[in-house]
Amino acid sequence: MAVQKRFIAGVICPRCAEMDRIRAWEQHGIRYRECVSCDFFEQLPIEDEALPELETRVNREREEPQASDLQTVKILDPKA
Numbered sequence: 001m002a003v004q005k006r007f008i009a010g011v012i013c014p015r016c017a018e019m020d021r022i023r024a025w026e027q028h029g030i031r032y033r034e035c036v037s038c039d040f041f042e043q044l045p046i047e048d049e050a051l052p053e054l055e056t057r058v059n060r061e062r063e064e065p066q067a068s069d070l071q072t073v074k075i076l077d078p079k080a
């Protein structure tokens with residue numbers, strides 16, 4: 001029942017323009033975002049299957065062009 005709300009680092013509120021004030025959470029297939037500084041609130045449908053596919057495509061493109069990009073991929077992978 002408990003919904004985990006977490007702040008999204010680096011996101012600027014479209015209403016009050018404050019940074020790091022946006023909290024996001026997911027419930028019943030909907031992604032919610034709200035601002036703790038103002039009344040901004042929005043909800044978006046989650047497209048679960050589109051996300052992993054997109055990441056795979058990006059990783060594949062990064063591996064192909066240059067060997068130097070491999071370092072970037074290694075840094076990014078644990079966070080993702």
Ligand SMILES: [Zn+2]
Binds near residue numbers: 013016035
């Ligand atoms: Zn705001």
